[in-house]
Amino acid sequence: MRKILTALWIVMICFPSCQVASISKGEPVKDNDTWPAYSHYFSGNPARLIFKSSLQISKQNFSGLLIIKQTLPGEYRTLFTTETGFKVFDFTIKNDSYAINYAVGALNKKFIASRLAYTVQAMLLREIANKDFAVYRVGEFSIQSYSVGKYMYELKRDRTLSEKVFGQTVYVKGKKKAEATFYGSKEGLAPDSSSVNHTGFPLLATFRWLKD
């Protein structure tokens, strides 16, 4: 019994992601401060998006291209290949779930593949339609949150720059999973690049949009 309690204590200390995250600490605002339209990656209806990407999972590094194609509204096929062409993973990403079509041996484990899926869900700045939003103010930022199934997303933007989105955080069943920070966002354009880090998991990813 003592052993079990010790093990439980270690798990709780070592894996802070197991704790339920505090969501949207800020001053709730009324409807008159609505979240304006923002520029997402599919604004111009591209056939596909390509990002020069790097993934650092613990001590393993992968670099290559992340290719994203919208297959249905709210559904995306996302493939990661090395620069030399070897496929690393192929996921179908939805706003509230993911499916693994392929993952190379070392990544074909549920606890890693799920984190890769959350990574893509966090970096994929996309249009979210027909959702109920809650908007909060935190300092200079506004945070908009919405729920889709067991998922919750938070979008962070500078209140002075209506279209500029700075970050997107993914929560699953109330637990914070992945957080993207966007860079090089200009008025009217989606961000040039992003980085994603995880709570309680050693995965750091970077993405740079290769525009045509």
Place this chain on the structure above:
Amino acid sequence: MKKITSLLIGFVLVANVFAQYDGMKPAPDQNAVKAKLEKAATETNDIFAEFVQEKNLSVLEEVITSRGTFHFKKENKVRWSYTSPFKYLIVINGQKMYINDEGKQKEYDVKSNKMFREINKVVVGTVQGNLFKNADYKSEFLENQGFYLVKMVPVDVKMREFLQEIHLYFDKKDLTVSRLKMMEQGGDFTLVNFVEKKVNQGIADTQFDFK
């Protein structure tokens, strides 16, 4: 009218490029082709070429194209440089591998890592054109009028999970690799076409420095 003519000419040229790799039949004397390619490989001291890489994914209608240059020099020196649409450099020099990923530089000891040993074997064996001598692959020799095709299937089942077959196309004129096709499970494949090849023209060792 001018546009239509240009399109037609373009179509014929593209169709020609693909057609030259068509109509492959098993070589009647497999050992003779193997011996010819092995001899050419021993006589090849260096190769420079430009390459066009096309990633064909079943989910996309279009191919993802990247370009660059490669240098090979005996023994075991390779410089594989992607220049468009991203910058990525792999240098193999003996037992060392160097990667420069848009300014992020890393050095690896090929011997210490099984994955890098495999990459080294495949890359060096491909550009030198003697990968088929490797016992890790089962090879079959085919030919048409202008090319030899060596179809290689990895013996290791785990390897076949991410690389089902490698196809090496050798130009019968100079017996160097003109095209490399790497096929994955599910029908996706990568094509690398080598153009503007220069064989045995001399390449400075400094091309393979880690910088």
